[in-house]
Amino acid sequence: MSEPRDAWVRWLRSIGLEDVKRVGAKAARLGALARGGFDVPEGFALTVDVLEHFLEHHGLDASSDARAFQEAPLPPEVSAPLRAALVELGGGPVAVRSSGVEEDGAAASFAGQFETVLDVRGPEALEAAVRRCWASSLGERVRLYAKRRGREVSPRMGVFVQRMLAPDAAGVVFTANPVTGARDEVLINAVRGLAERLVSGECSPDEWTVRGDEVRCVANVERSLTVEQARALALLARQVERQFGQPQDIEWALTGCRLRLLQARPISALPGPVARGPAR
Structure with a gap:
């Protein structure tokens, strides 16, 4: 193995962009944000080496059926530090997020292809959620996605375990308009409660645009944000953009009054910038 076993669990503020190959892109970017002073809920990463050890232990590889991942138990040398880290984190509930090494890359983003398991409670459920994330790296939709982009399916994946929040509102914010390509426009989608309602298509989100000092509400069915909160979110998003340079x-x-970050990645397939007149 490339790392000693006592390094298989890496806490949020001990990782950064230099660790993408060790913990995957999602965890590395969250670590970079936490190091940069942004409000990221505490958590820890299981490194890619843990998955590789699991594969070797059970005689699995990239050609194995994804169900084999979910049915094979974690070896004791993996289970013990995972459970200890959960206790140190506070015991749960937690969100368990896949963190692929090739995720959010220039050649393929794999956005929405890997698994996230929310509201995980207890060590047995945590282990099952970790296996579910690993299995998603070999799922059929990932294979098809990779094939369309001329990529090989590779089960090189970390897993990020993070304190579960009970938010008043949540969603996504784009620091450029993903439809028009306008770089001077922040686009916000928001719902009450967990963002899973938005991701799953369960509801239509509130929509806000922020351009300069102009804050405009396009749709407000959920009434999830105030004008001041939308403005603060746009400001925070611009700070994240500056952190990563794109x-x-x-x-x-x-x-409450805390805006917290759960993920940040480059906008994929962003159109070229468009010329815009001054805001009025």
Whole structure:
């Protein structure tokens, strides 16, 4: 193995962009945000080496059926540090997020292809959620996605375990308009409660646009944000964009008066910038 076993669990503020190959892109980017002073819920990553050890232990590989991942138990040398980290984190509930090494890359983003398991409670459920995330790296939709882009399916995946929030509102914010390509326009989608309602298509989100000092509500069925909150979210999103140096697709949650970051990645397939007149 490339890392000692006592390094298989990496806490949020001990990782950054230099660790993408160790913990996957999602975890590495969240670590970079936390190091940069942004409000990211505490958590820890299981490194890619843990998955590789699991595969070797059970004689599995990239050609194995995804169900084999979910049925094979975690070896004790994996289970013990995972359970210890859960206790140190506070015991749950937690969100368990896949963090692929090739996720959010220039050649293929794999956005929405890998698994996230929410509201995980207890060590047995945590282990099952970790296996479910690993299995998603070999699922049929990932195979098709990779094939369309001329990529090989590779089960190189970390897993990020993060304190579960009970937000008042949540959603996504784009620091450039993903439809028009306008770089001077922040686009916000928001719902009450968990963003899973938005991701699953369960509801139509509130929509806000922010351009300069102009804050405009396009749709407000959920009434999830105030004008001041939308303005603050746009400001936060611009700060994240500056952190990474390119337009970002950001998942966020609002708990009380705290805006918290759950994910940030480059906007994929962003159209070229368009010429715009001054805001009025």
